[in-house]
Amino acid sequence: MTAFTVNAPGAMGSNGVSAPLEWGAQDYGNSTSARFLYAWNNHASGSSTEAQSEIVVPVPGTLRNLRALADAITPTVVYTIRVNGVDTTITLSLATLATSGLDSAHTAALAQGDVVTLKTVTSSADSNVVYPGAAVEFVTS
Amino acid sequence: MTAFTIDNVGPTGANGAAALLSWRAVNYGGTTSQRFLFRRYVDLAVSAVETPSKTPISTAGVLRNLLVGGDAAIGGGVSATYTVRVNGVDTALTVTLSSGTQSGSDTTHSVSVSPGDQVSLSTLTSGTNGSNMFPAAALEFAP
Numbered sequence: 001m002t003a004f005t006v007n008a009p010g011a012m013g014s015n016g017v018s019a020p021l022e023w024g025a026q027d028y029g030n031s032t033s034a035r036f037l038y039a040w041n042n043h044a045s046g047s048s049t050e051a052q053s054e055i056v057v058p059v060p061g062t063l064r065n066l067r068a069l070a071d072a073i074t075p076t077v078v079y080t081i082r083v084n085g086v087d088t089t090i091t092l093s094l095a096t097l098a099t100s101g102l103d104s105a106h107t108a109a110l111a112q113g114d115v116v117t118l119k120t121v122t123s124s125a126d127s128n129v130v131y132p133g134a135a136v137e138f139v140t141s
Numbered sequence: 142m143t144a145f146t147i148d149n150v151g152p153t154g155a156n157g158a159a160a161l162l163s164w165r166a167v168n169y170g171g172t173t174s175q176r177f178l179f180r181r182y183v184d185l186a187v188s189a190v191e192t193p194s195k196t197p198i199s200t201a202g203v204l205r206n207l208l209v210g211g212d213a214a215i216g217g218g219v220s221a222t223y224t225v226r227v228n229g230v231d232t233a234l235t236v237t238l239s240s241g242t243q244s245g246s247d248t249t250h251s252v253s254v255s256p257g258d259q260v261s262l263s264t265l266t267s268g269t270n271g272s273n274m275f276p277a278a279a280l281e282f283a284p
Contacts, residue, residue, distance in 0.1 A: 067197035137199040
C-alpha cells in the first residue's frame, strides 16, 4: 500500500502551465569538451553522454528563462539548452567566480516528444565540486 | 511497503496551475548539524553544502503545502525538523517530525518568491540518526 506517492514526471494539465525542468551534477567534468548535466540531478561529474541529460516533454510548449547556479570557479562556463541534440539560442555564460546566471531573452518552441538537454562548456578544465545546476521554465501551449 | 514516496520531478496541481518542487536523500547523515536534502534526488546522505539543494525560481509565485517524510518513521527518540529556505535564509515553512512519526506537513504557512530566488530544504535532527529512511520533502509552487 502506498499512502503518499508523487511519481515522476507530473502531468502538465491545462494550457499555459509553467513547470521547471532541472539538471544537476557534482562538477563540470574536468574538460573543455561539451559536458551534460544530468536530468533532474545526480552526484556525478558532468557527463559526456548526452542521453543522461535527456528530459522528454509529453506535450507541446515553450522553453524560456534559463537559470544556472553553482559555487564559484575560475573558468567561465557556457550553459546551452539543446533540443533533439541541437543547440538552441537559449544560452548563458557564467563569468569567472559567478554563482548564477539568466537568459530571459530567448525561447524555444517544443513539440510533443521533443528531447531537452543541458550542455555546459568550460573555458578550462575544472574538477572542483561546485554542484552546477540549471532550470528552465517550460510553458505548455 | 512504501508508505511515503516522492520521486523525481514535475508539475502537478489539482487545477494544473501549480508545480511540484521536491528534495530527497538517503538518510539524515548521522549528525545533529544542519544538512540539506538534494534537489530532486541524489543517492547520498544529506549534504553539508547547500548548493546542491538549491533550485532556481523562474517566475514569481508562492511556496506552500510542504509535505515531508521518509520510507520509515524516524525513531530512537530523535526528531527531525525540515525547513524551506529562500536564498539561504530560513522561512516559516517548516515541519518537525517527532520520534516515531513518518510524515508531516505544513499547510499553514506560505512564502512569496521572485524570479531568481533560490529555494532549498534543510534538515536538522535532535540526535544522530544514520538509518537509510530516505527523507524527502515536496512543496507546491504556485506561479
